Amino acid sequence: QVLCGDDRIDAAVTQVISNLSSPFRSGSLLVNKIEAFEGKELKNVADLSAVVVIKSLADTTVRTVRSSRGQSGAEPVAKLVVPALAPTPNYDAALKQLIKVCQEVHVPLISLPGFGDLAQIADEVRFTFLRQLKLNSTRLHTFLMNLVVEEGLEGLVEEVSNQLNRPVSIESAQFSLMASKNMGGTPASQQRSLVDDVHKSVRKQLKVADSNDGKDWIIPTLKVGKRLVAPIMLGENIVGYISSMVRPNDDMEAIAELLRPAALAAMIEFHQNRQTGPMFAATQKSLLRDLLLGGTLAASDQERMEQHYGFDMADGILVFAASALNAQGQPLALDGLPDSFGVMTEIEGTATVVVPYLANSGKTWQQVAEALQKQLKELVKQKPGGADAQIQIGAGRMSETTFDLAESYREARQALIVGSMMHTNKEFTIGYGELGVKRLLYLMIDHPELERFCEEIIEPLESYDEEWESELVPSLRVYLAEGANLNSAARALFIHRHTLRYRLEQIAEILKVDIDSQEVLLNLQIAFQIRDMMSGSTGKRG
Template identity: 25%
Template sequence: MPARVTVREVWRLALPLEARLLAGRASLDREVSWACTMRPVPPAFPRLEGQELALINIEDLHHLDDLTLAQVIRSLHAANISAVVVIGPVEPEAVPIAEELAMPLFSLPAEAIASAIERDVIRLIVDREGALERYRSEIAHRLAEVLVANRGWRSLAEELAHATRKTVIIQDAMLRVLGQAAGPGPLLPLRAEDVEGLREPVVRPTGEGGVARLIYPIYVDDRTAGYLSLLGISGFDVTHRIVAREGALLCALELAKEQAIGGAEAQRRSEFLADLLRGDDLDMDLLARRARALHYDPTPPQGVLVVGVALGGDLDSDHLARQVQDELAQRRVAGLVAVRTAAAAPVTVLFPLPGEGPARAGRRFARDLIEAVSARFPQVALVGGLSRPLYELSRAKKAVEEAEQAWSLGRRLIAGCGSLLVDARELGVYQLLLPLEGSSTLRAFYEETLGALEEYDRRHGTELVRTLEVYFHQLGNLSRAAEVMYLHRNTLIYRLERIASILGIDLDDPETRLCLQLALKIRQIL
């Protein structure tokens, strides 16, 4: 038994693209058993058995004595007609009548040919599967034309919206919108909870006034690369699924192409940056030409950022670099990203800075970049180290070392507080201490200065080292330090006296205070 054909399918598969639905949207799922065209002489429709689609040419209607389109629609409704297609201008009075009768009413331009439309509708009814395959092929061809012409994601979304008469949203695996086109449904991008565990196409309510969403995952190399959504108030039939399926396939091709191009480009950028960071006998003119060939402006100033995970974290360096590169692309910043597997902070980024206020602009950009990339890896804490603005590419290696110093300090300071960016301009005395990291000299100085106090804290469960740290951080202001530690002022004074006694020092002596503050800094990097 052949599958039933609905008014909706006739609209999608047999009527010309110019067909406009004027009334009766709620009855689009009625079955259509045949098609018939009105004659210009009585009887206008000689044999009606019910469930037909009636074609009416307005010029032919004028040959019938004093009949209006509204009257014809009422008569066809009484004969159990499924839908009416009008060729030519539709009189305004007919639309509310059709809506009242829940009769799907379509309009077509006057140049449409009724006999051709009747033939296409009947062919659909007789060979529905063949019609669906022809429709699929036509949709695939139209979408492929968009891709071949490199018209972009927005044009692809618009073509899908035109084919489905739905709102269309294309998103990548991170749910960022690649392209969208408004239709009858609202522009509601997918959220993380909408696609959790999603592997197959699915229709889900949006919770917005009866709007439903058809979601098709987009796969590239057996992994989810994105999602295609159709949104609308009315349901989704086989034609919508055909368009969505073909659209998802074309989206996969486009994403794969972008990844291949982006991967090759990223490799060339990484190689350039690696050569730049070698820092030995550099031909700066050659490097500048290579940079411009990569669409990177080597004109100073530049910023250098290194990125890695906090202590105890673990993350694939290449994956992290790809996410950083993707964030740069989203911001339309032509930064260079390289992975240095031997470095503690494995991802290095070189990016252009504005001529005015480069230090402030670089910090703002690096902070936003770290925050955005961190959002992609909620399970680990990322640390970024930022160099001072770089005014000579030949000093890029030195700038990286400076950024790594900032990163090394940030990795120790993060202490579970989320991701962090440390600017080299904030290093202060750490610029002197970090090159000595791990040396016996630093360890000996610390042990000689604060070792006894730390041992006392360990044995007695006290917080005298922290008390000293807060005291200096508050510039020796007893009231503020007591407030920060939730202590009575007299309790703080007692603790400071105890510290002086344990260490055998005078806290009022300037050189002693300097040594203590330096030891507290060293404690951060031991």
């Protein structure tokens, strides 16, 4: 029986719930027995699609009676007594309150008689909804896929935009706009965070799917600025994005329920065009990016990508992480590297360049890095503040195959970070293999024990220099840099060797150490390296 709101009984249902105490989506259907509403405060009823109350009717047990012995002396006969409905509690007050609230907020209220287990009745309503939801989802997937086959991405965007009444766009993994309705591409300021967040969400979902034998895989959606974004995937690789503009009060899950099947349908177009044109190039770069981040590719995808970039014919692969800084130390965007030099992409906010290496070229990685530095200077020269840009480059160890790219990228990025800690805003090129002990120090640079180590080893010497305006610390630095060679260090300092020897004796006395001990020299070297990494200035005095 529809108690009120029969003109709105066809409202869309987003989910079935049993109470109002837990958060629920707008458009939910509330199903519960009338007893559950007694004495309860009814909040957020206006957000429901309808309310169904189950009025319980309890059956009495069947009674039998025996008739008295008949005149003929026959045995007593058992007679069936028609069961009567047991009296039900008076819930009129709760029902009246519910009717009043539903009338005020214009939400349909339906009364459903309940014979038997009320929880089972509520579950039957919920299961019916889920069956219909699954059927509708299948219909939607089929419709959108047929739409892509017939009308391409433009037809898909048009349909999704009309259904959502929101602007919609589809972009490649490199943010090239491929189809749009009233919506531009992702702003450059949001691209980096979007890529990182989507990759994290996808990997999290893949782990969940692996732990459940491939089940429970759901395309993630993320809100970035005023956009709700779903990735378009081929296998485990992200090849594009479908986005919809959203408002603060929108039902994000309802929009996501349309974006997800739309992303699946868009896969058809990406798959068909993956071997030709700009989409193919974008797809290959996306696959390479996944490899650098530690992902795996299907054998056919990996072979196609290696052939596209020439990795299959190379003797090795070099990976560089680079950054450009203007005179004020602010980062400059790096893009537009010629394909003839190598493949440039951005990962975790860092410009990454992958270069196939040919042994017969006769070049070392340092020479390749020097050529890259010149190329990058030309790229940023025309940008505001780029005329005097400082190019910083970190290089990973050479990879023999594409399977080692993730490790080489990690090394290149670490070399860039450590180099920037040592040289701050100055230009440099440094290889991971040249970092030495700094590779280990970087992993624990924030540990307070490192600072205490510096204080114990060299702070007394720094305090002495500051008090007496002497130059013991820089003299010791040069002495260590020259391999503890007295003559070489004296020449580098432009002083007599006896003068340097006297300073070393002063240092030994202040620090109370044997300055000729190899262990002491090692501790001093490590302390200076820690201080340089913490201060961000190589050879900083004092």
